[in-house]
Amino acid sequence: MIVRLNTDIVAGLVGLAFAAALWLPRADMGRLSIIFPRAVLVILVLLSLILVLKGFIRPGERRIEITGSPRRLLVVIIGFFAWWMAIDAIGFLVSTVIAFYALTWYLARVEGVVRWQRLARWTPAILLLIGTFYLTFKEVLNVRLPTGLLM
Amino acid sequence: MKFIRKPLVVAVSALAVVGMSTAVQADYPEEDITYIIPFNPGGESDVTARFQEPILEEELGVSVNVTHQPGGGGAVAWSQFQNNAEPDGYEIIGVNIPHIIGQPIQRSDAGFETDDWRIVTFFHSTPNALIVPDDSPYETLDDLVEDAKENPEAITLGGSGTYSANHLDMLRFEEEAGIDLTYIPFTGTGPLKGAIEGNHLSGIFNYTMLGTEMEDSARVLAVASEERVKALPDAPTFKEQGYDIVGGAYRGVAVPKGTPDEVVETLEEAFAKANEEIASKQEPLGFVMEDITGEEVDEVVAMLREAYEPILQSASEED
Amino acid sequence: MDMLLQALSSLLTIESILTVLVGVSLGLFIGSLPGLTATMALAVLLPFTFSMEALQGLIALGAVYMGSIYGGAFTAILINTPGTPSSIATTFDGYPMARQGRAYEALAGATMASVAGGVVGVIFLLILAPPLARLAVAFGPAEMFWVAMLGLTLVASLSSGSLLKGLLAGCIGMMLSTIGVSPIGGETRFTFGFPPLQGGVELIVALIGLFVIPELLTMAAEGRGALPSGGEMRKRELSIGRIARQIFGKPVNLIRSCLIGQLVAIIPGAGGNVTSLVAYNEARRFSKDPSSFGKGNLEGVVASESSNNVMVAGSMVPLLTLGIPGAPPDAIILGVLLMHGLRPGIDLFTETGVLTNGFILSMGLAALMLLPVGLIGGRLIHRVVIRTPYYFLVPSIAMVTILGTFALRNSFLDVGIMLALGTAGYFLRLIGIHAAPIVLGLILGGIAEQGYVQTMLAAVADPVPWLRLVENPLSKVLAGLVLVGAASALIPIWLERSGRLAKVTDTTEANRNREGEV
Numbered sequence: 001m002i003v004r005l006n007t008d009i010v011a012g013l014v015g016l017a018f019a020a021a022l023w024l025p026r027a028d029m030g031r032l033s034i035i036f037p038r039a040v041l042v043i044l045v046l047l048s049l050i051l052v053l054k055g056f057i058r059p060g061e062r063r064i065e066i067t068g069s070p071r072r073l074l075v076v077i078i079g080f081f082a083w084w085m086a087i088d089a090i091g092f093l094v095s096t097v098i099a100f101y102a103l104t105w106y107l108a109r110v111e112g113v114v115r116w117q118r119l120a121r122w123t124p125a126i127l128l129l130i131g132t133f134y135l136t137f138k139e140v141l142n143v144r145l146p147t148g149l150l151m
Numbered sequence: 152m153k154f155i156r157k158p159l160v161v162a163v164s165a166l167a168v169v170g171m172s173t174a175v176q177a178d179y180p181e182e183d184i185t186y187i188i189p190f191n192p193g194g195e196s197d198v199t200a201r202f203q204e205p206i207l208e209e210e211l212g213v214s215v216n217v218t219h220q221p222g223g224g225g226a227v228a229w230s231q232f233q234n235n236a237e238p239d240g241y242e243i244i245g246v247n248i249p250h251i252i253g254q255p256i257q258r259s260d261a262g263f264e265t266d267d268w269r270i271v272t273f274f275h276s277t278p279n280a281l282i283v284p285d286d287s288p289y290e291t292l293d294d295l296v297e298d299a300k301e302n303p304e305a306i307t308l309g310g311s312g313t314y315s316a317n318h319l320d321m322l323r324f325e326e327e328a329g330i331d332l333t334y335i336p337f338t339g340t341g342p343l344k345g346a347i348e349g350n351h352l353s354g355i356f357n358y359t360m361l362g363t364e365m366e367d368s369a370r371v372l373a374v375a376s377e378e379r380v381k382a383l384p385d386a387p388t389f390k391e392q393g394y395d396i397v398g399g400a401y402r403g404v405a406v407p408k409g410t411p412d413e414v415v416e417t418l419e420e421a422f423a424k425a426n427e428e429i430a431s432k433q434e435p436l437g438f439v440m441e442d443i444t445g446e447e448v449d450e451v452v453a454m455l456r457e458a459y460e461p462i463l464q465s466a467s468e469e470d
Numbered sequence: 471m472d473m474l475l476q477a478l479s480s481l482l483t484i485e486s487i488l489t490v491l492v493g494v495s496l497g498l499f500i501g502s503l504p505g506l507t508a509t510m511a512l513a514v515l516l517p518f519t520f521s522m523e524a525l526q527g528l529i530a531l532g533a534v535y536m537g538s539i540y541g542g543a544f545t546a547i548l549i550n551t552p553g554t555p556s557s558i559a560t561t562f563d564g565y566p567m568a569r570q571g572r573a574y575e576a577l578a579g580a581t582m583a584s585v586a587g588g589v590v591g592v593i594f595l596l597i598l599a600p601p602l603a604r605l606a607v608a609f610g611p612a613e614m615f616w617v618a619m620l621g622l623t624l625v626a627s628l629s630s631g632s633l634l635k636g637l638l639a640g641c642i643g644m645m646l647s648t649i650g651v652s653p654i655g656g657e658t659r660f661t662f663g664f665p666p667l668q669g670g671v672e673l674i675v676a677l678i679g680l681f682v683i684p685e686l687l688t689m690a691a692e693g694r695g696a697l698p699s700g701g702e703m704r705k706r707e708l709s710i711g712r713i714a715r716q717i718f719g720k721p722v723n724l725i726r727s728c729l730i731g732q733l734v735a736i737i738p739g740a741g742g743n744v745t746s747l748v749a750y751n752e753a754r755r756f757s758k759d760p761s762s763f764g765k766g767n768l769e770g771v772v773a774s775e776s777s778n779n780v781m782v783a784g785s786m787v788p789l790l791t792l793g794i795p796g797a798p799p800d801a802i803i804l805g806v807l808l809m810h811g812l813r814p815g816i817d818l819f820t821e822t823g824v825l826t827n828g829f830i831l832s833m834g835l836a837a838l839m840l841l842p843v844g845l846i847g848g849r850l851i852h853r854v855v856i857r858t859p860y861y862f863l864v865p866s867i868a869m870v871t872i873l874g875t876f877a878l879r880n881s882f883l884d885v886g887i888m889l890a891l892g893t894a895g896y897f898l899r900l901i902g903i904h905a906a907p908i909v910l911g912l913i914l915g916g917i918a919e920q921g922y923v924q925t926m927l928a929a930v931a932d933p934v935p936w937l938r939l940v941e942n943p944l945s946k947v948l949a950g951l952v953l954v955g956a957a958s959a960l961i962p963i964w965l966e967r968s969g970r971l972a973k974v975t976d977t978t979e980a981n982r983n984r985e986g987e988v
Contacts, residue, residue, distance in 0.1 A: 011638060011901050011902060011903055014898070018642055022645055022660055029659060030655050030657055031655075033655035033656075033657045033659055036648065036919035037648040037659065043641055044638070048638065051635070051638065060632055060902070061902060064900040064901060067688065067692050068688070068693055069691055072690050073691040076686070076687060076691075076864075080683070080889050080893075081886075083868075083872070084886055087872070087882070087885070088882055096869055100869065103868070104862060104865055107860065107865075108861040110694075122862075137877055141514055143873075143876065143877040143880060
């Protein structure tokens with residue numbers, strides 16, 4: 001997918017938005033704590049303004065290209081965040097098994113319909129992989145993985 | 152198969168806790184204990200915990216897992232612990248003075264309170280020490296005070312962290328002696344050694360450990376303890392030289408409020424035992440072994456809070 | 471010399487060699503997982519070393535350290551993910567090479583460069599430790615500020631395309647570094663009243679997010695793996711010998727990178743994270759064909775990987791002589807030394823010289839061991855990665871990433887920050903704001919801030935405080951280097967532009983860039 005977009009202006013606006021988000025909480029800080037962030041913020045704003053200006057006068061790249069399917073991109077982004085939230089709610093192990101299956105199924109559909117028999121054939125590999133990493137992190141590295149409601 | 156059975160066990164034991172918590176606690180400990188260190192691996196808290204780990208395991212008969220949750224000078228782990236940990240003794244966390252006193256006063260969003268847990272024990276302390284390099288013009292503390300009176304703010308002392316034990320006691324020293332020094336915070340003790348070897352500072356206000364570590368290249372002018380520290384027999388205390396400054400960092404462990412007394416006692420004993428065995432390794436490094444438990448904990452916390460609170464209050468008003 | 475031979479003989483036992491082998495392999499595995507750092511690898515190993523003799527314990531730690539720094543190269547090349555911050559620069563050319571089907575060439579090159587770097591570092595440590603240590607302590611707050619500024623001039627070479635956008639990215643990175651508790655002042659900044667944010671944005675969390683997630687999203691959107699499968703491995707002409715000739719035939723790049731690695735490694739606190747970036751930048755600056763960098767030039771991989779493995783032994787210089795940890799993992803080794811009653815200093819090289827030399831030599835042995843372990847391991851991992859269908863690869867990498875991020879600080883929030891930065895990173899890359907300068911800003915922001923504020927504090931009593939920044943000879947030299955670096959980065963761009971647009975004299979552009987640089 002190709003989108004017509006003046007990247008200079010957009011980059012400048014992103015910089016301004018980022019600076020704005022950090023501008024307000026800056027007010028009630030002590031001298032030693034604010035000296036550096038304030039300097040960077042000022043430079044950030046300046047650079048952003050210059051970029052916006054440059055975008056009008058002598059723009060650089062004026063289109064961006066999302067390679068592949070934007071829909072799959074969006075679904076996977078949402079999927080990742082859902083996975084993250086699920087880890088807190090239902091624990092790492094369960095959510096990962098579900099997320100792993102769901103993602104594999106969804107992504108494999110690029111090559112055509114995925115029958116459940118095929119998914120079933122992948123099961124040992126998927127469970128082995130998740131199990132190995134789960135146990136390594138939990139038992140060897142002593143990481144306290146969230147257990148959530150289930151485990 | 153273990154995976155499927157475990158939630159059931161948890162559910163059943165949760166029910167059991169509600170009904171007959173004393174019965175369950177009588178056999179403490181039965182499960183693995185998680186020992187949270189709110190700092191990075193490699194620091195003093197971590198190394199001490201690694202020393203304690205095998206001894207605690209032997210004493211308690213279950214495995215003790217040391218795990219790290221660094222961030223915000225400890226505050227991230229402490230706030231999560233106070234909000235989420237179960238009062239069953241299977242989750243214990245390292246606590247440090249003055250961090251747990253200073254951060255809630257100083258920050259509006261520290262996320263934890265100084266008293267909102269039960270501190271099992273403070274197992275050791277590291278008194279503050281004023282250290283100067285070998286080639287420094289200051290032979291004694293008096294030399295330094297004299298020079299500071301003539302040249303206010305010109306003497307730079309490095310320490311670890313802002314409003315840390317180092318910083319706070321240096322501010323107390325300034326007040327007691329009526330002088331103005333310049334305190335420069337560093338992150339951790341490693342860079343301090345470099346700064347003093349490279350002559351970037353007049354001296355350091357850090358812990359006794361650094362004094363023993365740098366024995367060959369530096370001089371300890373004063374130690375902020377009641378009595379002289381074993382590892383530094385030649386270093387006088389502030390008290391001997393007429394300044395009433397006793398302070399430093401205390402390290403200990405805490406459990407959530409409401410943890411049964413038996414559990415706390417079991418842990419107290421295990422940590423005391425660990426201290427006995429570690430002493431031979433840590434004392435020569437400059438640590439002072441402590442066994443502060445029960446009401447003494449509150450006394451120590453109250454004493455240091457009284458000493459530090461006015462400084463912290465005035466500091467946050469200035470900003 | 472006697473001591474060295476004695477040390478060598480104590481090292482050449484089956485037990486020691488096995489310890490090194492296991493240590494290197496373990497380190498390699500941990501280092502290659504995003505999120506698991508060398509520091510963590512050492513921390514996990516620590517309890518095991520208690521039961522060992524002092525030398526065996528140190529050998530194990532040294533081997534794991536060496537292995538984990540090298541392990542970062544694997545993921546850097548194969549999935550564009552630096553396993554440890556020290557291999558960021560490896561991704562710049564390693565990953566493009568992999569995409570061209572030259573992954574094994576890159577892996578083998580990285581392995582040989584790492585071995586060379588590791589051995590050179592050990593030699594430096596053996597013969598030059600005391601003078602280098604004196605140089606290390608010359609870096610005080612003011613010097614650190616200039617080191618950070620010098621690092622920022624790298625933005626020019628990291629921002630493919632627009633310099634302005636590169637600088638913008640660097641600023642964003644520096645702002646991210648200020649979230650959390652301020653290093654001086656001790657206040658919480660930009661936490662929006664949310665206690666967990668006191669921990670700030672951890673460098674490695676940002677690193678994983680900004681590098682891995684965009685790659686995963688690209689794979690998912692395109693519906694295919696990033697690396698071409700098959701082919702490459704069967705081509706016999708791509709022999710180890712040919713790669714070796716390519717690297718060692720014209721060793722200028724290798725030698726330069728090793729020297730840079732050693733110099734940067736002794737700067738306490740900047741160490742590991744920047745070495746490879748500096749070496750990469752210089753390799754490119756001195757190359758006859760700078761434009762081929764970033765598009766799959768083996769020299770880039772060699773520069774990055776040799777310099778970061780020099781760092782392993784290199785950062786031991788200030789550690790063993792003065793007790794100053796040059797890089798975070800060294801703090802753990804310091805702990806072990808103290809625990810065994812070994813106080814860093816000159817005694818370490820005289821009284822307990824056999825032990826110290828044994829430890830140093832064991833790192834050399836570990837470096838040599840990287841060759842077989844790396845070449846075989848690299849072949850295996852490479853095969854796994856290119857043969858695994860992309861619809862397995864994406865969830866697998868995502869899982870490891872989530873686990874690694876979580877494990878770093880046992881923080882659930884960190885995983886969210888990682889995902890959010892990663893998603894943002896995907897879109898930012900589309901508009902020309904790349905991950906590398908953001909991460910660079912994040913690394914250097916803290917160093918710059920601390921150096922600057924500390925200097926200003928120390929100069930409270932001075933009439934003109936900021937003169938402290940250029941008071942010492944070393945800080946003057948560094949400040950000069952910053953000017954030269956900025957000029958050499960800007961002038962070519964300016965010349966090119968004014969040449970192409972002969973009639974439009976665009977002085978404003980140059981002025982503006984200079985502003986950003988300072």
